[in-house]
Amino acid sequence: MREVADAFGGRTLPPVPIRVVAAGRRPRMPSGAFGGGALVCRVVTEPVPLSPLTRVLIGPPGWVLLPVVGVAAVALLHAVSVPGGDLIWGFFGSVVAFCAVVVWAPRFVVALLRSDGRPGLRRHWVRWAAAPVMGVAVVASAYSGLAGDVRFALSESGLEAYAREVAAGGETGWDERSWVGLYPLERAEPLENGGARFVVSDTGFLNRYGFAWSPKGPPEEGTGGGYEHIRGPWYVWEEEW
């Protein structure tokens, strides 16, 4: 290796490890000759192991970014699928999603513009596509109301059983948070016409939102808020502040 360094005549060696794969001998010199002939050798550079940070930055979205995007998606889906919206989870999901975009987009654009980045995009296209697909799905389900419809449909039987119990004068409560179906409820009370209504936790800003179950027609307006029909005996209840 020292001879190889000498062969570079004191110039700076490449900043990577090198390996001599074939070396010849110095040509025989006439007796008494001064100086040396060319050193015959072939030098190849060794690949340097990349730092973990470099590997992350040039690699596809991995075990940190994708779960972060997933958490943001779940938070936003929860926020938009409760009546009136959940401001806290909506805010949290929006901030996390925004930060994820700031991290994801430059990595994608640079990989797309560089010839040594495009093969990685093709090879790991599923991981690259996962985050934008999740984003589009969340936005589409929020704007179409699909998230709220699916959540309500999955919870309807549980909500109805709970509403019947409340209407019959059974379990009611103030500031008791409990999950019924996929909704966190915190207050339930019977309606005068035989139905029941309950508040979904952490909904709205000043007004609170929940559901009303009223099998004998629409609940009376002005008794603690307004109602908007969903389907069948179900209404969204807006409790005015």
Add this chain to the structure above:
Amino acid sequence: MVTVRGKPEFWLGIVGASLPVGVLLGIFGAGVFWPVAVLVAVVAMTLAVVRAYQDAARSRPD
């Protein structure tokens, strides 16, 4: 191709400093300042990634 000076760690530090500032300024409605902070974060993130690609290209065998 422009050679990016500064290690990826440096540029990610800029991202880590400017992005929260941008988010906080956005929350408190600080006019034109929050887009500037976010833009700084995006540019710094881009430079970190470009530098990482350059490091990776330099480490490849000839």
